[in-house]
Amino acid sequence: MTPQSQSRRGFLFRLGIGLNVLGAALVGIPVVGYIFGPARRRTDGQSWITLGPIGGFPAGQTRLATYENPVRVPWDGATAKIACWVRHIEGERFQVFAVNCAHLGCPVRWFAQSRLFMCPCHGGAYYEDGSRASGPPPRGLFEYEYRVRDGALWVRGGQLPTLSRPV
């Protein structure tokens, strides 16, 4: 074997490795970006959503309201709908709570007679102002930011409320 052909073989071997590394990088980097894309906060898209005219929420009462998730894809189906509890205190003073229990996210139910929110999963209970009453939740109910504009109630939503990102 001549030194020339040996160096050519060495070059081909290195070229083979180089081309494959390049190919793996060109495919791999977009793949990583594609998979981890949803983890980037930029895609959150929290936005203001109307829950309808405030007349729908009589003062002194707590009612379930629903809205369409602002960040949605056409194939979301029913999961595009989100529920929240609206407590109309008086005038333009409201509290809007996420239905998700602060413990592990199960849907809490409102009991007007005992004025408590109760969670079916592990028995968390909250007072009507959303503060923790008993059970395992580490805090009160998650509360949406709200505003009243032109006689309608608006909340800022669009993501699952959790302990690391309360609404």
Added chain:
Amino acid sequence: MSAHGLEPVRSTLGWLEERAGLGGAVAPVLEHPVPRSTASWWYVFGSATLALFMLQIATGICLALVYVPSADGAYQSLLYLNFQAPFGWFLRAVHFWGSNAMVAVMTLHMIQVFLWGAHKYPRELTWVVGVFLFLCTLGMAFTGQILRWDQDAYWGLGIGASIASRAPGVGDTLVHLLLGGPIIAGRTLSRFFAVHVFLVPGVLIGMIGLHLWLVLRIGINEWPMPGRVVTRDTYRQRYEEEVRKDGVSFFPYAARKDMVACGVVVLAVVLCALLFGPFGPHGVPDPTLIDTAPKPDFYFLALYALFALLPPWTETMVILVGPVLAIAALFLVPFLAGTGEKSWKRRPVAVLGVLVIVLTVATLAGLGVAVPWSPKMDAWTAAPTPVRYVQGRTPLELQGALVVQNKQCRTCHSLGGEGGKRGPALDGIATRQTRDQLIRQVLQGGGNMPAYGKNLSPAEVNALVAFMQTLRP
């Protein structure tokens, strides 16, 4: 049929063998010698798990032919499978009961190899790969439960996300990765479909191959005898001697019992499928229908119960650190106890450990079925007041009985055995607390009871306490 008649078959097989050489490759594997003591009924759980896995692949592929992995179509396609696709209900049922059986039999396999000391030298790697298989299978169980896109799946994801969110620093990122976005919706289901159907099964198949390769290469664990201590210097030589002197060909001598066990588990799954049918889907996955009490499938009931029973201040720690420690402990078992006695008769700590873990998990799972901590949401309208608590009561006391009912005390407190179990039963409460103690407890709460001070008028408190003072055995 005469020998002459078989000739075309024989020549076709010969033609195939000359080209593919499969017989020559498989025969030594099937006929490799194993210790005679391993041809035991205790050694069948691994093969049975593999048989169930193949059943899951076959039924899973069939289900994927019809299932629509889309948030707006999945539920309908499951109903279509249940009620319209020919045998769709049967395949869904087999897939569900097969998954239950696979988790159960795999757990038996794990307990058996641990008690028989099979994780010790030189089979440490086999055990480690087995732990990966165990975790992947639980991953399949959780993701499969999500593909049953119903209310339980939706809120189960909420629970998963809430757990992930507790990780310090990266909680929010984990939630987004898990859900494929900021909220449980269409992208979440697609993600879980890809993980359940492509990613984890691919890993599982590769790992099973490695697991089996290791079993073949190192040999099936011989029946452990008390006093025959494993040491790194002598073990392999002794094993090979035993196989040489008293070995049998794996097929058919040891494989017979495996074959029977595989048949039995598959038939048991089919029987369950026929008797009980497919599982769910339950309520439609509409997050605005909140009258639901989500519950995981049985393999996660113990965890579900643990979340209700842990003292709240320990919870984040236990949720985050507990699984890491448990998984690390499983991986480390063969490295912490890789030599020495193999027989469970000489390993009291190992036996006790298994007993404690099994009893703990079983007790927690039992509590997960009974859910004594969950409020009984309909008790205030549905549970009758026992007649003996109403007879001969004054109007004030009767008024108090109404307060108990109307203020939904029975969501958490039972009377005559009916009502919630969250708080103590009210029967006999008069013997445990004085009038003043009762008033204080109702108004200020405490001891895991909400305060009702703002919610009850003085007259209502008066009546309520008057009634409770009559509650004695």
